[in-house]
Amino acid sequence: MKTEGNVLIAQGGGPTPVINSSLRGVLEEAKKYKFITGIFGARYGVEGILREDFIDLSKESKNNIVNLAYTPGAALGSCRRKLVGDDYERVISILIKHNVRYFFYNGGNDSMDTCNKIACIASDYNIKVIGIPKTIDNDLCLTDHCPGFASAAKYVIISTMELYKDIQSLPIHVCILELMGRNAGWLAAAASLAKANEDDGPHLIYVPEVPFNEESFLFDVKSCREKVCGVLVVVSEGLKDKNGNPIAGSGITDGFGHKIPGGVAQHLSNLVIQKLGIKSRSEKPGLLGRCSITMQSSTDREEAIAVGSFAVKSAVNGESNKMVSITRISNSPYKSEMTLVPLNKVANVERVLPKAFINVRGNGIEESYRNYCLPLIGDELPNFLTLKRVFKEKCE
């Protein structure tokens, strides 16, 4: 006999292009069970729970639920609120009050920590709690990758390919492209897949896993510029010096006390101008890289739906205090399956880019990373034309 009661789902942290796909997966699966009497969504994450600000998701049309998968942002609203003190007990008492028997929290590192703490108390009240992974940063551990990452990586790869064609055709600047990633370089590394030939850009990639050294950077840029005119450099927003201090900062911190980086590319571009006397400019798509439905990966979307659906299946089968994890079964054709991992092993552990993917000089990404990343994109990447360039004979 399954426990009768309501489902509550909340979204936490930064949106991804597929966070709503997981919501769709949860809703489509939850509707299958008669003992699930209501399906509610908390508005703006745990803040909505504390305010008892819930919407009745059973009232949404089937069409709306399908279209969630093609909707940017977090459809329920999200937050970066860190629960403290008796917040956890309050959350539990609200879950009980609303007869919530199945609680799903869809988020990244910080959200999995919140989810773990709620789950620990919830177990005393027979409330099942499952974490649904989500982060473009790809820094959750115990999963091959995180829903959201592949779409953001696809944005990075195609944008970098397009940008390099532009720079190559008007090679008057060193161009520095800043990509998201405070502590993990997974997304900046994806730019390496934009490289078609050895001499093509991006020529240099710097990730937060390698302490940033200004002199080496300037030396690298100068050396590149001697070989090619249009130099393309990719940097993670979270580059830090050898003491762990951000090399450029916005001066603000988020709700979890993490320093928010800001303007690394512009800072480095200014350095290139001032110290090397070479023209330079910077691009920083920033949030555009985590909300692009246009660049959504079909594999990512399908997995995100499956992760949501698997979370519900697991909870109704009595599982709790677990996060859904993706295991890669094969690369060609790409196949994955869903499993469960303990929330307490995931919470607050950041999985950074393994050293094996970073080149020895710390300014580029190894070819092996392509094998990890490319199958997740699912869709074919563009293959941009280069003219044959048959040179006209000179007239004498």
Place this chain on the structure above:
Amino acid sequence: MKTEGNVLIAQGGGPTPVINSSLRGVLEEAKKYKFITGIFGARYGVEGILREDFIDLSKESKNNIVNLAYTPGAALGSCRRKLVGDDYERVISILIKHNVRYFFYNGGNDSMDTCNKIACIASDYNIKVIGIPKTIDNDLCLTDHCPGFASAAKYVIISTMELYKDIQSLPIHVCILELMGRNAGWLAAAASLAKANEDDGPHLIYVPEVPFNEESFLFDVKSCREKVCGVLVVVSEGLKDKNGNPIAGSGITDGFGHKIPGGVAQHLSNLVIQKLGIKSRSEKPGLLGRCSITMQSSTDREEAIAVGSFAVKSAVNGESNKMVSITRISNSPYKSEMTLVPLNKVANVERVLPKAFINVRGNGIEESYRNYCLPLIGDELPNFLTLKRVFKEKCE
């Protein structure tokens, strides 16, 4: 009897998502005429002409020529070189040496100036010169709009729509989005088409046509923030104060002596943090906004091809020292036709955003702009889902 001889085409200034579509139009049209004995492309604009660095475009496959329309960057290579002194005479002597009878220069304001000067001398030697317009900035006069603008505008509209869904769902920042446009606000204005409802973002749009006032800006942002949490502000890269000085600069100038702006959004974001104590961040897609084939407008592509083809038709019919211009015939369904305008009337005249499109307070765009811009996009814009949000009844 038509003049027998060669065609030469060059691309100048910043690439657009359809600059290669115009190249395709030129090549497809030029191949139709038996008296055109050779079709050559100059590499890297006028620099390639001065170096006699030409490629034989008749050697490119039909497939390559078709695919030019889906290739970002400037396929021949471009430059920002300003010709001076006897450069013009040298260009002419090189055209004569290579038996070039039909010369096409595809570019923006600066390129049309170059083209005009070449055309004036070329007329003495029976060389036909036609300018092919191109600029995402949309600042060429005597044409309804410029090829390249609609695709860049589509990038702006869809990116802004996606970004606002993200900001709305995690409304913790004032977000400042910087878009291209040194002196003309056409592209920043396009962000206004992303607004679905009155209260939706972008809430404020600042264009270079209106002298920027820091106090008004801070007042506007504060007022918005009192009404909505997730404030989205759009700014042109080229915002200037009342004395015409850029409010933020990269400190470098281009080949034509124009100051290159840099980091306006980050500068304003810092102001919001420091002066208002409100969290803020900035996004600056920069060059990504002029090279996105993914966001290419189909109407823009077709017109860019037609503009190239019309340039060749005009030249072989004896026209010279003209630029191809686009005249809008109707809006619904959208129709346009090609005409010719004198190059000397176009050269060096910047067409900025008309006052009628800017609201009285100088911080937003009037609805009339939508009627100008939307038909040029051609393709359907996304219609992102908002959940019905039937609120769950409170439990007592």
